Structures are given as C-alpha cells and as structure tokens.
Amino acid sequence: MQEGLVSCILILCLVSPCLCLKWSNFGVETEESTYNVLDYGTNGNGESDDSNAFLSAWNDTCRSQGIANLVIPKGKVFMLKNLELKGPCKANSIHIQLFGNIVAPTKDEWVDDKKDLIIISNVNSLTIDGGGYIEGNGNTWWERCKDCTRPGVLRFSSCNDLSVSSLNLVNSPRFHIAINNCKNARFFNMNINAPGNSPNTDAYDISNSKNVVFQDSTIAVGDDCIAINGGCSYINATGITCGPGHGISIGSLGKNKDYETVEEVHVKNCTFKGTTNGARIKTWEGGSGYVRNIIFEDIILIEAKNPIIIDQHYGSKNANIEVVSMPISDVTFRGFEGTCAKEKAINLNCSSNGCFNIILDQINIVASNPKKKAQAFVTNVHGIVQNVIPKVYGMLE
Ligand SMILES: *[C@@H]1O[C@H](CO)[C@@H](O)[C@H](O)[C@H]1NC(C)=O
Ligand SMILES: *[C@@H]1O[C@H](CO)[C@@H](O)[C@H](O)[C@H]1NC(C)=O
Ligand SMILES: *[C@@H]1O[C@H](CO)[C@@H](O)[C@H](O)[C@H]1NC(C)=O
Ligand SMILES: *[C@@H]1O[C@H](CO)[C@@H](O)[C@H](O)[C@H]1NC(C)=O
Numbered sequence: 001m002q003e004g005l006v007s008c009i010l011i012l013c014l015v016s017p018c019l020c021l022k023w024s025n026f027g028v029e030t031e032e033s034t035y036n037v038l039d040y041g042t043n044g045n046g047e048s049d050d051s052n053a054f055l056s057a058w059n060d061t062c063r064s065q066g067i068a069n070l071v072i073p074k075g076k077v078f079m080l081k082n083l084e085l086k087g088p089c090k091a092n093s094i095h096i097q098l099f100g101n102i103v104a105p106t107k108d109e110w111v112d113d114k115k116d117l118i119i120i121s122n123v124n125s126l127t128i129d130g131g132g133y134i135e136g137n138g139n140t141w142w143e144r145c146k147d148c149t150r151p152g153v154l155r156f157s158s159c160n161d162l163s164v165s166s167l168n169l170v171n172s173p174r175f176h177i178a179i180n181n182c183k184n185a186r187f188f189n190m191n192i193n194a195p196g197n198s199p200n201t202d203a204y205d206i207s208n209s210k211n212v213v214f215q216d217s218t219i220a221v222g223d224d225c226i227a228i229n230g231g232c233s234y235i236n237a238t239g240i241t242c243g244p245g246h247g248i249s250i251g252s253l254g255k256n257k258d259y260e261t262v263e264e265v266h267v268k269n270c271t272f273k274g275t276t277n278g279a280r281i282k283t284w285e286g287g288s289g290y291v292r293n294i295i296f297e298d299i300i301l302i303e304a305k306n307p308i309i310i311d312q313h314y315g316s317k318n319a320n321i322e323v324v325s326m327p328i329s330d331v332t333f334r335g336f337e338g339t340c341a342k343e344k345a346i347n348l349n350c351s352s353n354g355c356f357n358i359i360l361d362q363i364n365i366v367a368s369n370p371k372k373k374a375q376a377f378v379t380n381v382h383g384i385v386q387n388v389i390p391k392v393y394g395m396l397e
Helices: 002-015 017-021 051-063
Strands: 032-036 045-049 067-072 077-079 083-086 093-098 101-103 118-121 126-129 133-135 154-157 162-165 168-170 177-180 183-188 191-193 204-207 210-220 226-228 232-242 248-253 259-273 277-283 288-304 306-311 328-340 344-349 355-367 375-379 381-389
Touching: 032 051, 051 067, 051 083, 204 232, 226 232, 232 248, 248 259, 248 288, 259 277, 277 288, 277 328, 288 306, 306 328, 306 355, 328 344, 344 355, 375 381
Parallel strands: 032 067, 045 077, 067 093, 077 101, 083 118, 093 126, 101 133, 118 154, 126 162, 133 168, 154 177, 162 183, 168 191, 177 204, 183 210, 191 210, 204 226, 210 232, 226 248, 232 259, 248 277, 259 288, 277 306, 288 328, 306 344, 328 355, 344 375, 355 381
Antiparallel strands: none
C-alpha cells in the first residue's frame, strides 16, 4: 500500500514536477482554501457591527484543512465591536490578509470595557499582514476615562509560530498589541501611532513569551514602545524607531512583591526620538525573581529625555534602603550616540543590594539644550565603564 503510493507519487513527479510540489509527504495533498468576509454578510460601511460575520468567516477558516486564508478586502471599513478568534484550529496554518480597514466603536458603543477589541487565542502558525489599518477610536476614551478600565485593540494569547507584519494600528484606547504566552513570534514592518500624550497607549505589551522579534517598525505612542514584562526571554528588537513614547522598557517588575523574571533581551539598531525614556529597566522594591542578560546596543538618541535608566525603586518616592528589589545583572548598554533633552543622560539607580556586571561602553550623549549639561548618576552599581560621555563617577567593582 505504502509502496504503491510512493511509486505513484514518483510517477506523478516525473510527469509533472509542478504537481509534485503540491504533494507533501506520501501523497497527502496540501489543501488550500480561501474565505472572504464579504461572503458572510459584512456591511463594510464602517458603521454597522460586522463582528458576527467575521466570526462565521473565522469558524470556516479555522475548521478547514491544510492552509486557510481569510481575506478582509480593500476598499471597505469593517466595524468590529468585539471579536474573539479562538483556536485550536484544524487548519495547519492560517493567513489573515487584512487589506481593508477595521474600526473600533466609540466608547459609548463598546460592548465590554474589559475585553480587548480583537482577541486571538490558541491559534498556531498564524500569519497576519496586508497593509490595512485598525483604528481604535481612543480619542473617545482618553479624556473621559483616564483612570477607568480601557481596552486594547489587539491581543494574542497562547499563539505559537506567529507572524504579524505590514499593519497600521492607530489610536488604541489602551495598549495596541498585547502578547501573552506566545512562542516564536515575529512583528515587522509595523506602524503604530497614537498621540504622545494619550494615556497608557503602549505599542507592544509582552509577557510570558519566548523567542519574539520586533523588527523594522515605526512607533509613536503615549507610553512604552515595547514593554517587556514578567516571564519573557529571548526577546529581540531591531530597527525600531520609537518616539514620541516612553522607550523600550523591561518592567515594571515585582509590583506587589511578585516573583518575575526577564532574561535574554537584545535591543539593537533602534532610534529614540523625543521619547521620555530610552533603554529602561524598572523594578519595584520588594519584588523577587531576576533580570539578567540584557543588551541595548547601537542606539541613536534624538532629544530623548532619560535615555539610559535602571530604576530599582520604581513607584517609590524615597529610596527605602531596608527593602531590596529583585536582582539585576549582566546588562550592557553599548554604542549610544546622540542628544538628551534633560540632564540625566544616564541614571542607574539600584537598591542597596546592588546591580552587578553592568557595562557602559562607547556612549556619547550630549544635552540638546546648550544651557544644560548631560550627567551620569550611578548608585549601588557594580560594573565596567569604557569610553563614556558624560563621565561616570562612582561605578563599583
Ligand atoms: C463559531 O463557532 C463557535 C464554536 O464552534 C460557535 O459557538 C459560534 O456560534 C460560531 N459562530 C458563528 C457566527 O458561526
Ligand atoms: C536575537 O538576537 C541574537 C543576537 O543578535 C541572535 O543570536 C538571535 O538569533 C536572535 N533571535 C531571534 C529569534 O531572532
Ligand atoms: C537599522 O534600522 C534601520 C531602520 O531604523 C534599517 O533601515 C537598517 O537597515 C538597520 N540596519 C541594520 C544594520 O540592521
Ligand atoms: C533614586 O530613586 C530614589 C527613589 O525613587 C529617588 O529618591 C532618587 O532621587 C533617585 N536617584 C536619582 C539619581 O535619580
């Protein structure tokens, strides 16, 4: 039986090499199906809720065999009030092609403030691209709801082998993209945009995830461009232009005495332009766990206010020397060049237990305002300083 199949495939390959490519191991054809949201009764007028039509289209996509494509066509605006795309799926891989645009309802029309606009969970081998926009209508929230619960626009939860590229996300009420419990994810050629004064509009908020790459993207938001939270390892960011925004941050970690870890983070070839912070690590007093093996390198600064920061007293007004913070070690800041908009170009503020093996190397930061002088502050830091401007005093061995 098996032999018969194999020779059959061999003959087919000889007759038609093209056809052969469509056949995978031992004669199982890789099916490919395409579903278009327009075939499920969407309005695409930007005003009436298309969530149910999207969900029906998703159900068929998720249940199909082989490779499944879900097309959201160009030239239409789809209003989604609440969409949960759940796996696991039968399809081996799913490609969502967002050519058209998606718009969130205004605050008053939002279905459930505790639910993000689009939640994708337990879907593996998912690719999303297409150049479309997702407009979060955050301006209907920010003023009226500074301290109340505000949702984000896109959440990935337990999605492995994820690729997201060429999307425009604008004006989320809260974070733009949350990533939780995902392995092997790549986000590239993304454009994420919200006003610099919009509250908590992180571009990316990532937790409990591994092997995640952020690449070649432009981010301008009102909070962190990338916030790397507890449970993350092997996170890379390269070719990110961030600003306005709060920079690329690890943490905050250890709030409410939590145990949290972050390790193997590599930020390279990024630009911080008009950001309040740049490369930042922030931990609360009293937390446990660790932050280690972190590299920030080849960073261009254009009027970043606080470009290099470690803060182990995050959230405290006065350093409490009795209470220590989780250990931070093996952190390298290398190859920073450019201007800072305030005096504290470098501020490594560790708690009394100290930060260890912190390397400052080839750094040249000057104040953008000639009346101000860039300065470096280090407290309880053990490490090495090489070729650093401004001059660093007080680094411990
Ligand atoms: C989609 O599938 C889910 C789970 O099978 C089901 O509960 C839901 O009714 C389906 N929705 C639509 C719109 O087909
Ligand atoms: C992250 O960057 C490091 C250092 O450049 C590299 O060795 C590693 O392969 C990168 N990881 C991914 C997932 O791209
Ligand atoms: C650095 O990032 C920029 C985008 O900001 C990109 O165009 C360039 O190719 C990157 N360079 C390297 C060496 O990766
Ligand atoms: C270090 O943090 C403490 C607590 O927040 C603060 O009081 C102190 O001013 C900080 N040091 C520097 C140099 O910023």
